[in-house]
Amino acid sequence: MNTLSEKTRFVTTAEAEKQWVVVDATDQTVGRLSSKVAKILRGKYKPCFTPNQDCGDNVIIINASKVKFSGKKWTEKQYLTFSGYPGGQHKASPAELSKRPHGYERILRHAVKGMLTKGHLGTKLLGNLYIYEGAEHKQQAQSPKEIDINTLK
Secondary structure, three states: OOOOOOOOOOOOOOOOOOOEEEEEOOOOEHHHHHHHHHHHHHOOOOOOOOOOOOOOOEEEEEOHHHOEOOOOHHHHOOEEEEOOOOOOEEEEOHHHHOOOOOHHHHHHHHHHHHHOOOOHHHHHHHOOEEEOOOOOOOOHHHOOEEEOHHHOO
16 A cells, blocks of 8 residues: 655745845844855755755845944954964954954855855855845846844744
8 A cells, every 4th residue: 555645745946936135234143144144045945945055046135234243342353364384273253253244144155054054055055145235236137025033024
């Protein structure tokens, strides 16, 4: 007797319907924004979610320079970089990093990268993220739809 009459259907990358989404980061906390963006990139809000495929959407974050941290993280949190040479470890707080070119982009990309899966799939998903410090972006040709990040869980 065949008890398993239906099989689980997995979506491939070619079959996934990828969309372009614009997220406004004005007055959003970095961690909460990053976790929701990571879920959108991964495709967890879609009914066709497949853990080992890229079935998520392309995300454009605008107004990245208007994000905020909770508590004292703006001055006390430390980002570490290492050049590979002796004495090549450098520390920077978000306040220092934001003064550098593309500083807010680095802050958000670092947060989202830590919330994605590690390995080849996470690297590929991070390529679907576009971050802009101002309100304008270069992806108007893709006709992205704007979503309110506060409505997502």
